[in-house]
Amino acid sequence: MKVLILGGDGYLGWPTAMHLSARGHAVAVVDNYLRRRLCQEENVKPLFSVPSLNERASSWEANSGYKVRVYIGDLNEWDFVEEVFRDFTPEGIVHYAEQPAAPYSMLNRRAAGLTLHNNLGVTMNLICAVREFCPDAHIVKIGTMGEYGTPNIDIEEGWIEIEHKGRKDRFLYPRQASSLYHTTKIMDTDLLWLYVRIWGLRVTDLMQGPVYGLFTDESKENEELLPFFNYDEIFGTVLNRFVVQAVANCPLTVYGKGGQTRGYLNIRDTLNCVRLSLESPASEGELRIFNQFTEIFSVNELAEKVQRVGNALGLNVQIQPLENPRKEAEEHYYNPVHSGLLELGLQPNYLTDRVLEQMMQLVIKYKDSIKIDNIFRGVKWS
Amino acid sequence: MKVLILGGDGYLGWPTAMHLSARGHAVAVVDNYLRRRLCQEENVKPLFSVPSLNERASSWEANSGYKVRVYIGDLNEWDFVEEVFRDFTPEGIVHYAEQPAAPYSMLNRRAAGLTLHNNLGVTMNLICAVREFCPDAHIVKIGTMGEYGTPNIDIEEGWIEIEHKGRKDRFLYPRQASSLYHTTKIMDTDLLWLYVRIWGLRVTDLMQGPVYGLFTDESKENEELLPFFNYDEIFGTVLNRFVVQAVANCPLTVYGKGGQTRGYLNIRDTLNCVRLSLESPASEGELRIFNQFTEIFSVNELAEKVQRVGNALGLNVQIQPLENPRKEAEEHYYNPVHSGLLELGLQPNYLTDRVLEQMMQLVIKYKDSIKIDNIFRGVKWS
Numbered sequence: 135m136k137v138l139i140l141g142g143d144g145y146l147g148w149p150t151a152m153h154l155s156a157r158g159h160a161v162a163v164v165d166n167y168l169r170r171r172l173c174q175e176e177n178v179k180p181l182f183s184v185p186s187l188n189e190r191a192s193s194w195e196a197n198s199g200y201k202v203r204v205y206i207g208d209l210n211e212w213d214f215v216e217e218v219f220r221d222f223t224p225e226g227i228v229h230y231a232e233q234p235a236a237p238y239s240m241l242n243r244r245a246a247g248l249t250l251h252n253n254l255g256v257t258m259n260l261i262c263a264v265r266e267f268c269p270d271a272h273i274v275k276i277g278t279m280g281e282y283g284t285p286n287i288d289i290e291e292g293w294i295e296i297e298h299k300g301r302k303d304r305f306l307y308p309r310q311a312s313s314l315y316h317t318t319k320i321m322d323t324d325l326l327w328l329y330v331r332i333w334g335l336r337v338t339d340l341m342q343g344p345v346y347g348l349f350t351d352e353s354k355e356n357e358e359l360l361p362f363f364n365y366d367e368i369f370g371t372v373l374n375r376f377v378v379q380a381v382a383n384c385p386l387t388v389y390g391k392g393g394q395t396r397g398y399l400n401i402r403d404t405l406n407c408v409r410l411s412l413e414s415p416a417s418e419g420e421l422r423i424f425n426q427f428t429e430i431f432s433v434n435e436l437a438e439k440v441q442r443v444g445n446a447l448g449l450n451v452q453i454q455p456l457e458n459p460r461k462e463a464e465e466h467y468y469n470p471v472h473s474g475l476l477e478l479g480l481q482p483n484y485l486t487d488r489v490l491e492q493m494m495q496l497v498i499k500y501k502d503s504i505k506i507d508n509i510f511r512g513v514k515w516s
Numbered sequence: 517m518k519v520l521i522l523g524g525d526g527y528l529g530w531p532t533a534m535h536l537s538a539r540g541h542a543v544a545v546v547d548n549y550l551r552r553r554l555c556q557e558e559n560v561k562p563l564f565s566v567p568s569l570n571e572r573a574s575s576w577e578a579n580s581g582y583k584v585r586v587y588i589g590d591l592n593e594w595d596f597v598e599e600v601f602r603d604f605t606p607e608g609i610v611h612y613a614e615q616p617a618a619p620y621s622m623l624n625r626r627a628a629g630l631t632l633h634n635n636l637g638v639t640m641n642l643i644c645a646v647r648e649f650c651p652d653a654h655i656v657k658i659g660t661m662g663e664y665g666t667p668n669i670d671i672e673e674g675w676i677e678i679e680h681k682g683r684k685d686r687f688l689y690p691r692q693a694s695s696l697y698h699t700t701k702i703m704d705t706d707l708l709w710l711y712v713r714i715w716g717l718r719v720t721d722l723m724q725g726p727v728y729g730l731f732t733d734e735s736k737e738n739e740e741l742l743p744f745f746n747y748d749e750i751f752g753t754v755l756n757r758f759v760v761q762a763v764a765n766c767p768l769t770v771y772g773k774g775g776q777t778r779g780y781l782n783i784r785d786t787l788n789c790v791r792l793s794l795e796s797p798a799s800e801g802e803l804r805i806f807n808q809f810t811e812i813f814s815v816n817e818l819a820e821k822v823q824r825v826g827n828a829l830g831l832n833v834q835i836q837p838l839e840n841p842r843k844e845a846e847e848h849y850y851n852p853v854h855s856g857l858l859e860l861g862l863q864p865n866y867l868t869d870r871v872l873e874q875m876m877q878l879v880i881k882y883k884d885s886i887k888i889d890n891i892f893r894g895v896k897w898s
Binding site for chain 1: 594622625628629632633636637640644667668669670676678679680681683684685687688689690691692693694695696699702703706707709710713714715843849897898
């Protein structure tokens, strides 16, 4: 299948490109290096320096024999979108091309505007490009479990039947996020759902939980193919940050009571979920939604796991509760369904002690490049 | 109260400015004449030519003695927003500053992009300006009943308690619109709800039905103060268009089966609803939602009313069903609650035959300026 990956330079984008091309798909990636620019502006660095997309595509081809096409440009500009879609008419599209960090979106007015403008502008252009150049192509959109927030009822997979005053109807599950980033993902879903109904698009919306992990099958033998791995408070996800804090001998920063509970998944499972979705596309006029995670943990549980595994490796891991800089429930009900991707064939990579240990061992190799002042700055929501 | 009206040049903006200033509020209006520019680009004209905002403010002052401040500029540009909010720090803000037409938003990619960018950009800037310059000010946002779509259950006023698998929670009523314009209003609500929770803003979101009417108490004696009245398919609302079609001896264009049912209100009631909301503001950290309409009609019922009243005035009114250019249910359940504004004190102006007759009589005076080719072009949703 010809697959175009929007946002191919990011933490998930490049590993997805390798994973799909290794399984026989014809892959092209698009990126404007926005994440790199924002990291530079905010003075944070990934754990390992990452070659450019063109360099990574060359390394990957040299290693594996698979060719990945690279387009560099801004998907918010229609001229560029048109150029890419005319040149590489995809059958499947993976849309990662968004400003992906909740803390960044809450930094200041400029960051908020960039997040809103970039995320919705790219999604709108994607919708128009599919309609114009490849109306039968299947869009796989990365949403977030954060769209649902933490409701006091079970979270279904995207849809809910509501019975009210003796009548019934089926609705998009009501969504209520707690950052602007997460809210733009709600808006993406609304936009896609509109054009699925109006134009008959095929869309899979993957409500993904926080991802962790350092390497995938394709990068484990070749560290220059590793993902763009942020461990800072702004762009890093919580478990990745905890692992780096453990190795750097910094206390694990738990926000508030630490009862915040989410569904997590290994980066390898992200790749499998995206591939399984592409290989069994949504129907014409269907918005198919999956909840994409494999296990549920509270922040305290993650911190305790990292502490236990870190201490067994001879580290001295401390846990430091901090006043919560975010506005979120610190103790809440959380029971989301997540059967759709398992039914498509997902075989989860669970967060075992062995998995955590392997992550830590790799981070230990890069210990000297950890910038401790990157890890925590206390970006406040208000 | 110091009230700033964003989008003060439009069909509702200018009448609201006069209405509030006549009731003792200190009013300023902001506009960039976007609606005028889009009308020009799409080659449609309002029924009467409308003086500029500055000219209307002068006429109004000469007539009534009340002064309305005028700011001309683009609220998508932060520099301008800052200038306005520093100069006129409002206690209440009425936000009409959006591209307001569903058919326009579905015209083409450029119109879609403009609608998305303008509507969300202005709302985001408004939120940031309130936080920075007047955090206690009350935002009255014009939403639309179209955010709800036409669900098969009763429509509540913004919120719904859902019982699911033995547990309960309260949610924003699930929304699902059938044009991009209506979808941007859903997104506005999501954006406002986020910052109500994060920053404690005070917001009233008015889910308004289609408005009809030609004059208000403040303009009835002075036709140069009349609202910006579109009767074309793109910017005109359905009943206003039917009245003009009746007068122009064109058949009333009913889309599809004509069973599309909505809540309607007289333009005078819009002004009262907005004023009543301003005079009893939402609390800090409250998103208050009212369904803003006074009566429910199907399109067929409206057409039959216009036909009956028109024929009694000696017109020969025909009704012409057309293939529906939109994607919408043509027969559906529709039972929305609308008690909140009545409880605030709204005394509705219902759509009596006398009201329709007065509208027609005024349109008849302008009969020669009706551009028949403006009325219907068949803008298709797909």
